Amino acid sequence: MAATEPTVDDLLPLQPATFHILMALSEEDRHGYAIIQDIAARTDGAIRLSAGTLYRSLQRMLEQGLIEETEDRPAPDEDDERRRYYRMTKFGATVARAEASRLQELVRMARASGFVTRSAPRSAV
Amino acid sequence: MILYRALLRLYPASFREEYGREMQANFARRWRLAPHPIGRMMLLIVALVDVLGNAPAAHMDIVRQDLATAWQTIRRARVLSATVVAVTAVGIGATTAAFAVADHVLIRPLPYHEPHRLVKIWQGDLNGGRSEASPANYRDWRDHARSFERIAAYQPLSRNLIGAGTPVRLEGAAVTGELFATLGVTPLLGRTITSEDDRESSPLTVVISERLWRTRFAADATVIGRSVTLDDTAHVVIGVMPARFEFPTRLVDVWIPQVLRSDQYVYGNPFLNTVARLKPGVSREQADAEVRAISQAVALANPQVNKRQFGVALSLRDEVAPQARALLWILVTAAASLLLIACTNLANLLLTRGLARQKEFAVRAALGAGRHRLVRQLFTEHALLAACGGIAGAGIALAGIPALVRLVPTSLPTSETPAVDVRLLTFAMAITILTAIAFGVIPAWRISRQSDARALHDGVRAGTGRRTARLRSSLVIAQVSLSVLLLVGCGLLLKAMLKVQSIDPGFRAHRVLTLRTTLPLKKYENVSLRHQFFGRVIDGVQALPGVTSVAYVSGLPMVQRGGIWVINVAGFEQLPGEERLASLRFVTPRFFETLGIPLRSGRDVADSDTQASLPIAVVSESFVRQYWPGQNALGRQFKIRGIDWTIVGIVGDIRFRGLERRSEAQVYMAENQMPDRGLSGYWPRELVIKSDRSLEALLPAIRAIIASADPQQPISNVQTLSMVLSDETAPRRVQVRVLGVFAAIAFLLAGIGLHGLLAYSVSQRSREIGVRMALGAERRTILAMVMRSGMQLALAGVLVGSALACAAGRWLQALLAGVSPTDFASFGGAVALALFMTAVGSLLPALKAVRVNPLQVIRAE
Numbered sequence: 001m002a003a004t005e006p007t008v009d010d011l012l013p014l015q016p017a018t019f020h021i022l023m024a025l026s027e028e029d030r031h032g033y034a035i036i037q038d039i040a041a042r043t044d045g046a047i048r049l050s051a052g053t054l055y056r057s058l059q060r061m062l063e064q065g066l067i068e069e070t071e072d073r074p075a076p077d078e079d080d081e082r083r084r085y086y087r088m089t090k091f092g093a094t095v096a097r098a099e100a101s102r103l104q105e106l107v108r109m110a111r112a113s114g115f116v117t118r119s120a121p122r123s124a125v
Numbered sequence: 126m127i128l129y130r131a132l133l134r135l136y137p138a139s140f141r142e143e144y145g146r147e148m149q150a151n152f153a154r155r156w157r158l159a160p161h162p163i164g165r166m167m168l169l170i171v172a173l174v175d176v177l178g179n180a181p182a183a184h185m186d187i188v189r190q191d192l193a194t195a196w197q198t199i200r201r202a203r204v205l206s207a208t209v210v211a212v213t214a215v216g217i218g219a220t221t222a223a224f225a226v227a228d229h230v231l232i233r234p235l236p237y238h239e240p241h242r243l244v245k246i247w248q249g250d251l252n253g254g255r256s257e258a259s260p261a262n263y264r265d266w267r268d269h270a271r272s273f274e275r276i277a278a279y280q281p282l283s284r285n286l287i288g289a290g291t292p293v294r295l296e297g298a299a300v301t302g303e304l305f306a307t308l309g310v311t312p313l314l315g316r317t318i319t320s321e322d323d324r325e326s327s328p329l330t331v332v333i334s335e336r337l338w339r340t341r342f343a344a345d346a347t348v349i350g351r352s353v354t355l356d357d358t359a360h361v362v363i364g365v366m367p368a369r370f371e372f373p374t375r376l377v378d379v380w381i382p383q384v385l386r387s388d389q390y391v392y393g394n395p396f397l398n399t400v401a402r403l404k405p406g407v408s409r410e411q412a413d414a415e416v417r418a419i420s421q422a423v424a425l426a427n428p429q430v431n432k433r434q435f436g437v438a439l440s441l442r443d444e445v446a447p448q449a450r451a452l453l454w455i456l457v458t459a460a461a462s463l464l465l466i467a468c469t470n471l472a473n474l475l476l477t478r479g480l481a482r483q484k485e486f487a488v489r490a491a492l493g494a495g496r497h498r499l500v501r502q503l504f505t506e507h508a509l510l511a512a513c514g515g516i517a518g519a520g521i522a523l524a525g526i527p528a529l530v531r532l533v534p535t536s537l538p539t540s541e542t543p544a545v546d547v548r549l550l551t552f553a554m555a556i557t558i559l560t561a562i563a564f565g566v567i568p569a570w571r572i573s574r575q576s577d578a579r580a581l582h583d584g585v586r587a588g589t590g591r592r593t594a595r596l597r598s599s600l601v602i603a604q605v606s607l608s609v610l611l612l613v614g615c616g617l618l619l620k621a622m623l624k625v626q627s628i629d630p631g632f633r634a635h636r637v638l639t640l641r642t643t644l645p646l647k648k649y650e651n652v653s654l655r656h657q658f659f660g661r662v663i664d665g666v667q668a669l670p671g672v673t674s675v676a677y678v679s680g681l682p683m684v685q686r687g688g689i690w691v692i693n694v695a696g697f698e699q700l701p702g703e704e705r706l707a708s709l710r711f712v713t714p715r716f717f718e719t720l721g722i723p724l725r726s727g728r729d730v731a732d733s734d735t736q737a738s739l740p741i742a743v744v745s746e747s748f749v750r751q752y753w754p755g756q757n758a759l760g761r762q763f764k765i766r767g768i769d770w771t772i773v774g775i776v777g778d779i780r781f782r783g784l785e786r787r788s789e790a791q792v793y794m795a796e797n798q799m800p801d802r803g804l805s806g807y808w809p810r811e812l813v814i815k816s817d818r819s820l821e822a823l824l825p826a827i828r829a830i831i832a833s834a835d836p837q838q839p840i841s842n843v844q845t846l847s848m849v850l851s852d853e854t855a856p857r858r859v860q861v862r863v864l865g866v867f868a869a870i871a872f873l874l875a876g877i878g879l880h881g882l883l884a885y886s887v888s889q890r891s892r893e894i895g896v897r898m899a900l901g902a903e904r905r906t907i908l909a910m911v912m913r914s915g916m917q918l919a920l921a922g923v924l925v926g927s928a929l930a931c932a933a934g935r936w937l938q939a940l941l942a943g944v945s946p947t948d949f950a951s952f953g954g955a956v957a958l959a960l961f962m963t964a965v966g967s968l969l970p971a972l973k974a975v976r977v978n979p980l981q982v983i984r985a986e
Binding site for chain 1 (some may be wrong): 190
């Protein structure tokens with residue numbers, strides 16, 4: 001049905017939302033709302049994904065094979081049957097690593113150009 | 126919450142099914158966490174912005190994905206896709222072209238200021254006939270009618286232009302000073318003719334067309350104020366009209382003032398075309414009633430004039446002959462039928478293919494793709510095909526419009542070819558969308574309904590559901606009936622064309638060349654001068670190799686259809702004028718020989734017939750039949766304009782008014798016996814040459830001869846008489862050809878549709894057929910079974926199609942030249958063709974059914 005599976009290079013550079021979602025899923029499987037909350041916490045509230053952006057990203061990432069839906073659910077008293085849980089795939093982890101090294105390389109070049117001072121403030125990507 | 130749920134409906138259904146509940150749950154949680162009304166308001170606003178931004182993007186995600194998939198599917202099935210695109214293109218192209226022409230001729234407003242307020246006023250009679258207006262009637266309407274803001278008159282004319290390159294014959298119009306103001310048009314350069322210009326004392330002026338300005342005056346703006354010679358008279362150019370101004374016909378290049386002398390205001394001589402602009406708020410009907418009342422009041426006061434005559438005001442937009450109108454509707458109907466056939470055919474084709482892809486869809490459904498998603502995917506695929514077809518169809522339409530335009534002779538004062546503009550492209554787009562819906566949505570919906578998990582199992586034969594089968598059969602029946610409709614229409618028009626072509630015009634056009642030299646009025650006022658010119662041309666041409674005979678005549682048959690006079694024959698004066706009409710032509714000797722008109726008795730006109738000798742005439746047989754049936758008419762006399770003319774010869778009748786019209790009796794007179802002044806409309810101007818050489822071979826020599834007779838004399842209307850004759854049936858030939866092409870395509874499509882349906886049903890029923898054969902059914906029985914189902918569909922189609930054709934026949938009547946709209950041969954032919962097509966279409970599937978191997982089929986189960 002779909003076109004040929006994408007390679008790592010096809011997907012780079014990642015959209016910021018995609019990278020954030022992958023980071024949110026790097027520790028554990030999460031459902032949609034938890035992903036939003038995790039990103040907000042991680043960026044001190046600087047980035048708060050809207051529901052539409054989140055679910056459109058999730059849909060695309062599922063198709064690209066970066067994440068998958070998981071059947072492992074928390075204990076029933078913590079669960080909500082309306083929720084879907086997502087897990088990062090191996091491919092997703094590879095892509096995330098590739099994106100990170102791309103960004104690292106970018107920062108290295110920026111530093112060589114004198115754009116980055118030692119005490120560069122933390123900023124959202 | 127309800128609000129949020131409603132907002133979510135903006136997302137694609139598949140997205141909503143997937144994430145909607147979770148999104149609602151998230152929203153509900155945040156709603157609870159924000160008890161403050163302002164916080165909640167903010168939440169709603171953020172949600173609104175989010176949905177408005179993301180929902181279209183989600184739709185686009187799917188469209189992009191579906192397009193990519195569709196493109197792959199299309200590339201995988203290249204032949205099928207190309208077929209779909211070609212069929213759509215033909216349907217859309219034909220319909221768009223037909224619409225363009227119909228819209229141009231029947232609907233679109235004319236290119237004048239507030240064209241709906243423009244009317245043309247005719248002189249009507251009780252029989253429904255109408256003619257131009259006499260100057261006196263025009264004056265009465267102009268002076269007494271209150272319905273009009275302005276009223277103007279014009280008459281067509283032609284003039285020789287001398288002094289701007291080689292002499293040339295120009296078409297033009299003499300117009301009263303109000304004409305340009307009535308139409309509400311402005312010139313490109315200079316000024317238009319006004320009421321200052323149409324008085325007897327006014328200097329002679331002329332307004333020229335943009336075309337003439339460009340071709341003869343090198344688009345030079347200093348042309349204004351220059352003097353040009355029209356028929357030996359100097360006129361000052363006062364203005365140039367823009368290219369889009371084509372009034373009264375598109376051939377017109379010069380407009381000169383129409384001067385009406387006071388002695389010209391009589392009731393008996395109708396020659397003025399009258400246009401008027403209604404006052405705002407006045408309806409055409411009110412104006413019509415008013416001009417009618419004015420003419421009748423005149424008749425009451427003066428019983429000698431306007432007997433059975435009255436004014437008739439018609440919308441200028443309606444200057445379209447009923448034949449042209451009928452033809453256009455037929456054209457649109459035929460094109461729409463073609464599009465319908467194309468759509469039904471494609472719907473069936475895609476349905477068949479979709480059912481064959483059932484397994485693919487079932488797999489996708491099992492993987493979680495919802496029905497909406499499948500329908501959408503299929504629709505995108507079909508819409509993409511339709512869009513390609515639409516683009517190709519627009520191309521076909523652009524190429525086809527010029528051909529269709531030739532089909533519709535119009536008398537509209539506007540350009541010949543419809544403009545290709547937004548309106549036309551919108552139409553093409555609209556029908557492309559309709560087409561996409563017709564052959565895209567229905568099959569997509571149908572297919573998706575059947576795509577459940579059951580189709581995963583091989584044993585389930587998809588698409589044999591009774592409702593689908595019925596839908597598919599109805600589509601084939603619709604195709605057959607529409608193609609029968611088109612075939613019958615085409616047959617009727619073909620028969621009408623053959624009938625008209627077989628009419629004997631009374632003269633032989635073969636190997637006759639003609640050209641026109643219209644002599645200027647003042648220079649050739651005297652007969653002797655004209656006779657000298659004709660003599661030099663005739664003698665010169667006669668001496669050319671290959672030329673058999675040469676003559677001059679005042680009007681060619683089929684070209685000059687007027688020239689009708691009332692004849693006075695002793696003993697018949699009590700007959701009303703309309704029953705004593707004859708056409709009058711002035712000829713030089715050997716005219717009858719040149720045109721192959723048989724001389725029945727007596728003699729031809731001769732050079733010895735001069736102003737000094739006895740006035741003589743040659744008349745046609747019908748003239749003799751009318752007044753002296755069964756008697757010798759030679760030596761008898763009749764009167765025209767108070768002069769007695771003696772009949773010296775009798776010739777065969779010709780159809781000078783056209784093949785399809787009744788012509789009056791004909792009277793021919795010697796050119797050399799014309800009076801010196803007057804009758805300028807009857808001066809011979811058409812040179813006719815019988816020769817076995819081609820026109821091209823002779824023309825240079827003829828030009829040289831005419832130039833040596835008068836170097837300032839232009840030549841125009843060079844053609845063969847065969848061309849004139851063939852022009853008579855040209856519209857019919859184009860009609861038959863266009864409808865023939867439509868019918869052939871429809872026929873082919875219907876055949877393909879029938880074949881496709883049967884082939885599919887045979888492949889679906891192969892198990893049943895195998896079982897039957899295993900149980901001892903003979904091959905013959907199987908063959909008959911398949912053929913029978915084809916024939917049943919065809920017969921249903923033929924019945925419906927014939928009924929449609931009977932109903933449509935009434936529309937066609939105006940074009941049938943007396944052929945009955947229920948003509949047996951046309952219906953029989955169409956039915957026979959449809960049955961033949963069915964036989965051919967069902968034979969292959971039937972043979973395939975016969976070749977089914979019972980063992981294999983059953984083993985495969």
